């Protein structure tokens with residue numbers, strides 16, 4: 503009986519810790535504006551085409567995109583799929599704030615016809631979690 507109680511307690515503690523850590527992570531992530539394929543509105547991704555997809559992390563008055571550590575950035579339907587092949591600094595939206603543009607290989611994104619959003623996750627140099635997302639249309643999947 504005692505062993506059973508202890509096991510239940512341990513299980514409860516593990517579940518509680520898992521819930522607490524996932525809730526904490528979601529709460530911690532700073533929402534940042536991103537622009538998938540800057541200049542393309544609405545954003546259409548040709549999933550069967552190779553090459554690179556540019557995704558800009560936009561700087562704001564409160565957030566400097568250049569503080570993002572590019573090695574931590576992941577991009578895809580759940581924000582975990584593709585690593586940047588390279589990064590480019592530049593003002594992509596003409597607001598005089600320098601933005602960070604990451605280029606990811608399209609096949610790495612694992613886009614399907616069900617994909618409706620591209621997410622980006624990462625960390626700043628000081629360890630703050632960031633995330634951003636943008637709605638996208640996947641080309642080559644027929645018209646629904």
Ligand SMILES: [Ca+2]
Pocket residue numbers: 560561592593594595596597598599600601
């Ligand atoms: Ca800018």
